Amino acid sequence: MNFSSENFDAVHPAMMQALVDANTGFESSYGKDSYTLAATKLFKEEFGEEIAVYFTFNGTGANNFALAAITESYQSIFCADIAHCYVDEATAPEAFSGCRLYPITTVNGKITLDGLQTQLKRKGDVHHPQANVVTLTQPTEYGTIYSLEELRAIKAFCVSNGLLLHVDGARFFNAAAALNVSLKELSEGVDVLTLGGTKLGMMYGEAVIFFASTLSSSLKFTHKRSMQLASKNRYISVQFQAILREKLWLQLANYTNHLAKCFEKEIKKLNNIQIIYPVQSNVVFLKMSKSLYLKMQSYASFYYWDEQREEARLVFSFSNTLAEIKKFVEILNEEIHSLTSNS
Structure with missing residues (x-):
């Protein structure tokens, strides 16, 4: 019996079949193929037309790309003290973004407003990293889920303090199902979402969704610089087609x-x-x-x-x-x- 992680499991048959079906003929490279275009259409149906979606190889790379795309190297990122980006991604997020990660004490794995307020200090101080992003894990590393009310409260805090909200959604689909809400409802107010695919049965691959507040012409360059731009991108995107189509x-x-x-x-x-x-x-x-x-x-x-x-x-x-x-x-x-x- 194996209860270690979804990463230990095989590829889901529907996703393996999608890979087989896509494995024929020639397609344009670097995300210009028909499979990626079709997957992007499905993402916009689920999350809204005003998004940009980028595909990546793995979770650490996805988080690195997502956070680096919305920060400058003199800034800081607030995260849970048990967050994957803080505990299990070595120094990759700090090395790639150049930002300081500040851990926030959690309750049942969840960041609290009091914890955020405690860390918010020395704005404008040239000697101190400047806060720019709050990153949440949904569900948390403990499997607990932020309610819509909790998310709205954290988003309000971010707005009032000029911060962006990133969500590490390695198991985001599980959170949406548990709350019985749509993917769009659960991502309301989020500026950038790292959406997990591997933990739902894909062979490999994640998606990073940028919402209207963070859309810019520089995203594609950061995507390339993060070494997450796949030449044969159809093999990632076609698996997301299988996930999103028919829910x-x-x-x-x-x-x-x-x-x-x-x-x-x-x-x-x-x-x-x-x-x-x-x-x-x-x-x-x-x-x-x-x-x-x-x-x-x-x-x-x-x-x-x-x-x-x-x-x-x-x-x-x-x-x-x-x-x-x-x-x-x-x-x-x-x-x-x-x-x-x-x-």
Whole structure:
């Protein structure tokens, strides 16, 4: 059993078929092919006509491109203290954008207005990086989801302080499905969105969507400079066609979110295991001793997220099943009792 990450899963059959279907004949390069044009049309139907969409190879590259496109190197970016761009992208965002990342203390993985206000200081001070962007992760690294009300409040803060809002949406489709809103509704007020494809079943590829507030003629040059411009771009864009056409994204996101809720229900039947954060997407965190985690590795793969806080993370992908969940919880219960009786 594997609950480590969607990155461990295979390519979804619909996306693999899309790749096969696109793998014939000659097409223009660097995003001028018919598949990219068709995908761009679908993006505009979902997010609005006043957008520009650029395709990238991976999440770190997408975030680098997105943030560098809307900042100057003397500026700063506010992010969650557990944000992927701060914790898991090495120094790439700072190296590429030249900006300072300032971590904001979070509650259940979410940035708060109080946290933002605390970091907002020394405006106009030549000795201090100048704040320009707030970046959120939706859903957060803990799988929690910003509500529309929370997003509007953060956007209002950004507007009143002259800041732009970037969203790292590696699992953005899961958030939209969980909130039962359209992609356009969930991105309202966002200036730049990094939209994940790999975690929904693509072989590789992400999209960066720039909304009206950040459209400029320089975007294509930053895209190239970020080394994310694919010569055979059709193989990225055709997978997004498969995701967006007939709302496959909603089917997959609903399914993986449902698996997480079923897992939560099963876990709550046990007495000696705790779910740490609200289960709102396809990610679940358990409080688990290192010894129990090591025992469970004989049966299933999942991450020990934070050893100090004894956090274990499980992520549910399209290939996971309810039968696996029931089996995992059954084994977990047995191992808990085994460790308890031996202690």
